[in-house]
Amino acid sequence: MPLSSSPLVTFSHVAKTYDGAIYVIRDLNFEISDGEFLSLLGPSGSGKTTTLMMLAGFEAPSGGTIRLGDRTLNELPPHKRDIGMVFQNYALFPHMTVAENIAFPLSVRGLSKPEQRERVSRALDMIELGRLGDRKPGQLSGGQQQRVALARALVFEPRLVLMDEPLGALDKALRETMQYEIKRLHHRLGVTVVYVTHDQGEALTMSDRVAVFHGGAIQQIAPPSELYEDPANAFVADFIGENNGIEGEVERLDTGYATLRMPGGRTFRGKAGGDLKAGETAMLALRPERVSVDNGSSEARNQLSGTVEEIIYCGDHRRIYIATESARNFIIKVPNTQHTVLPASGESVRVNWRYDDCKIVSAAQA
Amino acid sequence: MSMGTANGMAAGTVEIAPAANVSAYRASRRRESVRSLALALPLLLFLLATFIYPIGSLLLRSVQSGEVAAALPQVAAALQDWRGPDLPAPAAFEAMAQDIASAQADGTLVSAARRLNNYEPGFRSLILKTARRLQDLSAGSAAQAFADIDKRWSEVETWRLIQRAAAPLTPDYLLSAVDLTVGPNGFTALPADQQIYQSAFARTFLISGSVTLLCLVLGYPVAYLLATLPTRQSNRLMIFVIVPFWTSLLVRTTAWYVLLQPNGVVNSLLMASGLTDAPLSLMFNRIGVLIGMTHVLLPFMILANYAVMRGISPSYQRAAVSLGAHPAVAFLRVYVPQTLPGIGTGAFLVFVLALGYYITPALLGGGGDEMISQLIAFQMERQLNWGLAGALSVYLVLLTLAAYFAFNHFVGVDKLRLG
Numbered sequence: 172m173p174l175s176s177s178p179l180v181t182f183s184h185v186a187k188t189y190d191g192a193i194y195v196i197r198d199l200n201f202e203i204s205d206g207e208f209l210s211l212l213g214p215s216g217s218g219k220t221t222t223l224m225m226l227a228g229f230e231a232p233s234g235g236t237i238r239l240g241d242r243t244l245n246e247l248p249p250h251k252r253d254i255g256m257v258f259q260n261y262a263l264f265p266h267m268t269v270a271e272n273i274a275f276p277l278s279v280r281g282l283s284k285p286e287q288r289e290r291v292s293r294a295l296d297m298i299e300l301g302r303l304g305d306r307k308p309g310q311l312s313g314g315q316q317q318r319v320a321l322a323r324a325l326v327f328e329p330r331l332v333l334m335d336e337p338l339g340a341l342d343k344a345l346r347e348t349m350q351y352e353i354k355r356l357h358h359r360l361g362v363t364v365v366y367v368t369h370d371q372g373e374a375l376t377m378s379d380r381v382a383v384f385h386g387g388a389i390q391q392i393a394p395p396s397e398l399y400e401d402p403a404n405a406f407v408a409d410f411i412g413e414n415n416g417i418e419g420e421v422e423r424l425d426t427g428y429a430t431l432r433m434p435g436g437r438t439f440r441g442k443a444g445g446d447l448k449a450g451e452t453a454m455l456a457l458r459p460e461r462v463s464v465d466n467g468s469s470e471a472r473n474q475l476s477g478t479v480e481e482i483i484y485c486g487d488h489r490r491i492y493i494a495t496e497s498a499r500n501f502i503i504k505v506p507n508t509q510h511t512v513l514p515a516s517g518e519s520v521r522v523n524w525r526y527d528d529c530k531i532v533s534a535a536q537a
Numbered sequence: 538m539s540m541g542t543a544n545g546m547a548a549g550t551v552e553i554a555p556a557a558n559v560s561a562y563r564a565s566r567r568r569e570s571v572r573s574l575a576l577a578l579p580l581l582l583f584l585l586a587t588f589i590y591p592i593g594s595l596l597l598r599s600v601q602s603g604e605v606a607a608a609l610p611q612v613a614a615a616l617q618d619w620r621g622p623d624l625p626a627p628a629a630f631e632a633m634a635q636d637i638a639s640a641q642a643d644g645t646l647v648s649a650a651r652r653l654n655n656y657e658p659g660f661r662s663l664i665l666k667t668a669r670r671l672q673d674l675s676a677g678s679a680a681q682a683f684a685d686i687d688k689r690w691s692e693v694e695t696w697r698l699i700q701r702a703a704a705p706l707t708p709d710y711l712l713s714a715v716d717l718t719v720g721p722n723g724f725t726a727l728p729a730d731q732q733i734y735q736s737a738f739a740r741t742f743l744i745s746g747s748v749t750l751l752c753l754v755l756g757y758p759v760a761y762l763l764a765t766l767p768t769r770q771s772n773r774l775m776i777f778v779i780v781p782f783w784t785s786l787l788v789r790t791t792a793w794y795v796l797l798q799p800n801g802v803v804n805s806l807l808m809a810s811g812l813t814d815a816p817l818s819l820m821f822n823r824i825g826v827l828i829g830m831t832h833v834l835l836p837f838m839i840l841a842n843y844a845v846m847r848g849i850s851p852s853y854q855r856a857a858v859s860l861g862a863h864p865a866v867a868f869l870r871v872y873v874p875q876t877l878p879g880i881g882t883g884a885f886l887v888f889v890l891a892l893g894y895y896i897t898p899a900l901l902g903g904g905g906d907e908m909i910s911q912l913i914a915f916q917m918e919r920q921l922n923w924g925l926a927g928a929l930s931v932y933l934v935l936l937t938l939a940a941y942f943a944f945n946h947f948v949g950v951d952k953l954r955l956g
Binding site for chain 2: 250256327
């Protein structure tokens with residue numbers, strides 16, 4: 172979707188430490204555009220939830236500034252920020268009915284009773300739970316509770332909605348339905364969403380952009396396809412999707428390409444990532460589905476030989492594990508098309524891939 | 538299971554278990570319940586012998602009135618059909634003379650006299666005087682002889698009281714426990730200067746209610762602190778709640794007895810710090826009772842609320858704040874309503890325990906602070922009026938039950954959380 176050019180949220184030089192020594196967030200700089208769906212993705216302890224909590228106002232930054240529109244948020248208490256929030260366990264108030272839960276943000280803002288009723292009934296229609304307004308949250312299913320939590324965070328029409336692993340407690344099928352539901356609401360309402368998750372599939376399918384967190388810093392912030400096709404460093408390449416990572420020394424850099432030398436003397440050529448210097452350690456990042464086992468065409472290709480250790484049938488594709496001199500667990504994904512000739516287990520094979528299908532990335536993290 | 542059953546299940550039909558299986562299932566359930574009963578039986582027997590039977594018999598005493606009928610059986614029979622307003626037939630006087638003689642011989646006369654004395658002060662001496670004097674007389678009409686001994690024997694009221702006392706069941710104790718009596722025209726209130734029990738019940742309620750309120754005001758914030766601190770710190774603080782809870786009630790009350798004395802620790806500190814010039818009277822009055830009982834009962838309030846608060850996720854308040862509620866509003870509208878089961882449980886426990894309090898008000902209270910259990914003890918130990926003690930206990934039990942049903946109605950016993 173088209174993003175407006177003015178940033179809604181700006182993080183500049185934001186840092187967070189609890190003890191003055193260990194920084195859980197180091198020098199965070201990024202912007203969120205109005206109407207954007209941004210996911211914060213990372214393993215636990217990477218700083219993504221801390222970032223969200225600083226934006227919500229439940230944690231104060233130790234340094235730097237956070238701006239929402241033209242206001243600096245640092246000193247603004249959370250209840251004055253007008254930011255909707257959906258919690259992991261929904262946090263629906265158990266002693267209130269569904270309608271009272273949704274009316275809560277309206278009633279604390281002093282809206283008249285008729286207006287509250289009007290807005291609550293619109294919100295209930297929006298989440299298609301129109302007739303369940305009199306139930307208590309405990310009488311609803313997980314998916315229904317999740318929708319009520321969404322409606323409650325949206326009913327006061329905030330410009331920004333934060334979601335902290337909102338689908339973590341749901342089973343897989345329901346999670347996919349709710350992903351679609353959230354996307355639909357995002358499109359319809361044009362609200363800006365910041366979505367914390369540790370599920371990369373969720374992040375890739377829902378987001379306009381994904382910020383990959385690790386070690387208290389953003390490793391890469393980019394649209395999903397760019398993260399996958401063009402990872403900024405070894406961590407992102409390994410964290411997003413499957414990756415054959417082969418470490419070596421940068422031998423040569425030329426016009427957008429780099430050559431990586433393995434300890435055994437073999438060299439690979441691929442697109443060059445940023446921050447590469449000749450003589451330094453780097454990693455070859457290669458997606459398993461980009462590797463061919465048949466003999467390559469005339470194009471310039473990287474070559475590797477090894478022994479097939481195991482073939483696993485996965486329905487729409489097969490995974491072939493190959494032991495090579497350079498990489499112990501080299502994986503190939505072969506799509507399950509009709510005329511694939513597969514090697515047998517224990518057989519020696521030569522595999523190859525195009526220069527443009529792999530990337531030489533810095534082993535250092537941001 | 539037979540082959541046919543297995544096929545039936547494969548076909549997806551609803552299975553009806555064979556009768557043999559049902560009876561085997563029932564037998565196993567029966568064995569289970571016999572086993573449970575056997576495990577609980579020793580305790581049940583113990584409770585029956587030491588708890589349920591004595592309490593039940595004390596409560597029954599509130600309506601029993603066997604002393605007079607046992608000591609004066611012939612009188613009871615002679616007065617059975619007497620309705621007044623004339624004096625009873627001469628036969629009743631003769632029966633009285635014989636009964637008094639035989640009752641004095643077997644020693645039951647004193648308890649009958651004491652029972653009659655409950656109705657009318659002076660009755661005991663009347664009976665005993667009569668018994669002494671009757672030995673000297675032998676001839677003449679019994680009625681005349683009685684009239685000579687004391688003119689009260691010629692009054693209808695005297696005989697009416699004896700008739701009432703001779704009935705096997707009596708409402709008298711239950712009435713006098715609420716300052717009522719049976720007059721010639723049905724129930725009447727006792728004269729104002731003789732009323733003590735209604736005001737004692739009201740006082741018991743007032744003290745229990747005040748203690749409950751004090752415990753809530755003091756205990757709720759502490760419970761909140763304990764529930765929201767990190768586990769290590771809250772465990773450390775919890776010791777300060779638990780240790781007094783485990784300490785003997787008597788020890789704690791005696792400690793307050795020492796602390797609150799006119800030249801005790803509290804007063805010395807107050808005077809040394811210049812807050813007061815003269816010692817405050819902190820004991821033998823209502824203040825002492827409230828301080829002592831609140832301190833003793835506070836752990837119940839704290840623990841009941843802590844148990845509920847510990848289960849409330851902090852994310853509720855965060856959610857309320859993120860939705861625009863001021864933290865104080867979030868606390869009042871989102872947190873406090875969720876702690877109502879804890880408040881209800883704590884208040885119920887403290888109130889019901891306070892209703893029956895005895896040692897603390899007895900040691901720390903003054904003349905105007907007797908609670909109902911002190912009056913019950915007084916009737917049992919000093920007055921030996923077990924009937925009245927039983928009647929007061931009946932009302933105490935009823936009030937406790939009323940508190941229970943009120944609690945059940947407003948909070949729900951299924952929400953009772955004790956840890």
